[in-house]
Amino acid sequence: MNLSSEANMSNIPVELKYAKSHEWARHNDDGSVTVGISDNAQDQLGDMVYVELPEVGQDVTAEEACAVVESVKAASDVYTPVSGEVVEVNEALGDAPERVNQDAYGAGWLFRIQPSNASELDGLMNGDAYAEFLEDEAH
Amino acid sequence: MSNKTPLYDEHVADGGKIVDFAGWEMPINYGSQIEEHNNVRSDAGMFDVSHMTVVDLTGERTREYLRHLLANNVDRLQESGKALYSCMLNERGGVIDDLIVYYIREDFFRMVVNAGTRAKDLAWLEQQSVDYSVTVTERPELAMIAVQGPNARAKTLPLLSDGVREAAAALQPFYGVFDGEWFIARTGYTGEDGFEIVLPAESAADFWGRLRAAGVRPTGLGARDTLRLEAGMNLYGTDMDENVSPLESALAWTVAWEPADRDFIGRRTLEAQRAAGAGRKLVGLVLEDKGVLRNHQLVRAGSGEGEITSGSFSPTLQRAIAFARVPKDTGDRCQVDIRGRLLNARVVKPPFVRNGKAQIEL
Numbered sequence: 278m279n280l281s282s283e284a285n286m287s288n289i290p291v292e293l294k295y296a297k298s299h300e301w302a303r304h305n306d307d308g309s310v311t312v313g314i315s316d317n318a319q320d321q322l323g324d325m326v327y328v329e330l331p332e333v334g335q336d337v338t339a340e341e342a343c344a345v346v347e348s349v350k351a352a353s354d355v356y357t358p359v360s361g362e363v364v365e366v367n368e369a370l371g372d373a374p375e376r377v378n379q380d381a382y383g384a385g386w387l388f389r390i391q392p393s394n395a396s397e398l399d400g401l402m403n404g405d406a407y408a409e410f411l412e413d414e415a416h
Numbered sequence: 417m418s419n420k421t422p423l424y425d426e427h428v429a430d431g432g433k434i435v436d437f438a439g440w441e442m443p444i445n446y447g448s449q450i451e452e453h454n455n456v457r458s459d460a461g462m463f464d465v466s467h468m469t470v471v472d473l474t475g476e477r478t479r480e481y482l483r484h485l486l487a488n489n490v491d492r493l494q495e496s497g498k499a500l501y502s503c504m505l506n507e508r509g510g511v512i513d514d515l516i517v518y519y520i521r522e523d524f525f526r527m528v529v530n531a532g533t534r535a536k537d538l539a540w541l542e543q544q545s546v547d548y549s550v551t552v553t554e555r556p557e558l559a560m561i562a563v564q565g566p567n568a569r570a571k572t573l574p575l576l577s578d579g580v581r582e583a584a585a586a587l588q589p590f591y592g593v594f595d596g597e598w599f600i601a602r603t604g605y606t607g608e609d610g611f612e613i614v615l616p617a618e619s620a621a622d623f624w625g626r627l628r629a630a631g632v633r634p635t636g637l638g639a640r641d642t643l644r645l646e647a648g649m650n651l652y653g654t655d656m657d658e659n660v661s662p663l664e665s666a667l668a669w670t671v672a673w674e675p676a677d678r679d680f681i682g683r684r685t686l687e688a689q690r691a692a693g694a695g696r697k698l699v700g701l702v703l704e705d706k707g708v709l710r711n712h713q714l715v716r717a718g719s720g721e722g723e724i725t726s727g728s729f730s731p732t733l734q735r736a737i738a739f740a741r742v743p744k745d746t747g748d749r750c751q752v753d754i755r756g757r758l759l760n761a762r763v764v765k766p767p768f769v770r771n772g773k774a775q776i777e778l
Contacts, residue, residue, distance in 0.1 A: 323448070323449050323638070324448055324449050324450040326729040327706065327707060327708050327729070327736075329707075329755075347707075347708045347729075349449050349450060349642060349728060349729050350444075350449070351710075352708065352710060371706075
């Protein structure tokens, strides 16, 4: 995702990991990784009107574009932060894409991956680093 | 270079998300673009359009000058305050800009042109004015606020001066009236009723604040774009430019062919195109599959291909809609290439929405 505007006082949960392309990743107890876009990203993109998700069973590689979020303004690619197999997608977004705006870290999640190499998560930023990254990007 | 309108501080205070638009720092939205859009369809919203260029044309031969300059015929303007929408063409029949011209007196017409075309428009206006001794005066010291929506006039009228209120309330669509330096016109770019108000820059922030207090919601350029698309109104630089003719831009209705001896700039090229039959036409599209139509997507239509010129999600219709320039023989269906997939769309005649109501079958 390409975002150029100013960082705002975003909501950045500390237990998640973040990519420079503004996706978040949650490492679940069962080993899978849930992916969505950050609150800052949804705020910059504006009202979501359509979400295109990957297929369940699809193999994806880290940093590959595998979903698209479309706001009234623009379409943006979503890059998976980890490699692996897509095991679940958030079908509810088909009828309610606005959930990405309303609850980016909860009901607005996009897809869940069974990672082939969970250590890829170590290459992502923690909450503090992402907050700093947004600061820097704004200047 | 970056310009700010006299309302810039108001936009920041209102929480506006500021973006560059044609060299101006303008609010794209103040939160939710969809809420702002729906509010204009159901109540009243206000837009800062001070970036647009107000130009006064003065001199005894101004009407004669405009008769030559514009593809539409200023002789349609006989009552003071009456407005006319027109294209200004080059010799090749391409659109230099689209504009509104108001007739005030025989020696005074006012024109409002786009922001992104300011420099070339002024140069062209000057160049053409020489033969007619017309004086071209830009008015950068004026601001402009559009108030649009079913409740726009009712919420605005009490805030106007006592001297003009009655006249403003009595304005028919596409008429304007002066009140000192203020000019109040019943025009707009949303498909809703309302006013566009030109006023001195130093009065703009105060008037904006009084409109806000009257319940008129600040509305950004994002909603302005989806509103005008639903209303079937072209955007210069996107839907037409110097390389396309108004006949290929769904603007044939703005070309006044009669009287046949009115020699307006571009006329000969347009007549040749009319005789040959223009190769393309600008139509409306409604996407039937799920997805969002966007500018520059490829369209497979009729005997060939076309392109979306303006595409977005329509908040009123809850569908993706667009304008597309397609082959002349395009029927009532086509396909749009969205990220490599061909999705089905219906070809319709804009407007999509007028006065809050759908104008096409869904």
